[in-house]
Amino acid sequence: METWQRMFAQKMAWEKPRDKWSLTPEDNLSPRNLEPGWQLYQQGKAFARFECSGCSRRWPSAQVVLLFQMHLAQRQGRVKMRLFGQTCKKCWAARFEKPAFTQEAMERILDNLVQKILQKCYRESLAKPKFAEPLVEEEVEGPHDTARCEACALGVCSVKGSSARAPLAPASLHGRLAGRGADTESCWRLLCYVLPVLAALLGLAVHWSGQ
Ligand SMILES: [Zn+2]
Ligand SMILES: [Zn+2]
Incomplete structure (x- = not known):
């Protein structure tokens, strides 16, 4: 100490x-x-x-x-x-x-x-x-x-799910909010991958219908 x-x-x-x-x-x-x-x-x-x-x-x-x-x-x-x-x-x-x-x-x-x-x-x-x-x-x-x-x-541990047994403390609430933030972020990341693929498919479809 x-x-x-x-x-x-x-x-x-x-x-x-x-x-x-x-x-x-x-x-x-x-x-x-x-x-x-x-x-x-x-x-x-x-x-x-x-x-x-x-x-x-x-x-x-x-x-x-x-x-x-x-x-x-x-x-x-x-x-x-x-x-x-x-x-x-x-x-x-x-x-x-x-x-x-x-x-x-x-x-x-x-x-x-x-x-x-x-x-x-x-x-x-x-x-x-x-x-x-x-x-x-x-x-x-x-x-x-x-x-x-x-x-x-x-009920003060930062490990996900560990706060479920105890009443919600400010610290664990913060942990949950942070967790939610991470989820939204991964959603955006997924969108970043999906959008270019969709655009490419659309371009291909336009190309084929044009012929
Ligand atoms: Zn713990
Ligand atoms: Zn021992």
């Missing part, structure tokens, strides 16, 4: 040297317990590794969820952070293990968090918000194991 705190403080000191920002872990953080004046930011699909404290089994995941709540008042900025865990599939009644990130993955996540703070707490309209894609460090086999994901259990 100190690495997160140190890296975050450095990044904020660079962006806003006159303000003081701190980051603290909070285990019960949820998109639903947002206090007035606080901003919410959720990163899904982050890559991290887990290790079971019972059997020492290790596994990677590309569906790790991080939740942040941010607040700025009188030059004092506060961020609460929650890392959602996963349980070991070999151990019965295993507890949620916390994800471990590489330094590079942390950099990327915190860069995105800083962008979000500039947007939401400082109302800066960034011409080109440069949100980085999550870093996937190795291929993860198989679908997301929703039964062993803490974020899925709380």
Whole structure:
């Protein structure tokens, strides 16, 4: 946790040297317990590794969820952070293990968090918000194991369908809207393929009827 705190403080000191920002872990953080004046930011699909404290089994995941709540008042900025865990599939009644990130993955996540703070707490309209894609460090086999994901259990996971079990949270609503956007995009892409073929057929038909 100190690495997160140190890296975050450095990044904020660079962006806003006159303000003081701190980051603290909070285990019960949820998109639903947002206090007035606080901003919410959720990163899904982050890559991290887990290790079971019972059997020492290790596994990677590309569906790790991080939740942040941010607040700025009188030059004092506060961020609460929650890392959602996963349980070991070999151990019965295993507890949620916390994800471990590489330094590079942390950099990327915190860069995105800083962008979000500039947007939401400082109302800066960034011409080109440069949100980085999550870093996937190795291929993860198989679908997301929703039964062993803490974020899925709380209905805040970004994996499609995982929010169906829980009441609709703002974060999952956003996920759904994003999903809808992707559908429309693939529709347009299909149209782009179909239209030239139709035009060619029409041209051929005109050509043949002309003869
Ligand atoms: Zn285990
Ligand atoms: Zn999940």
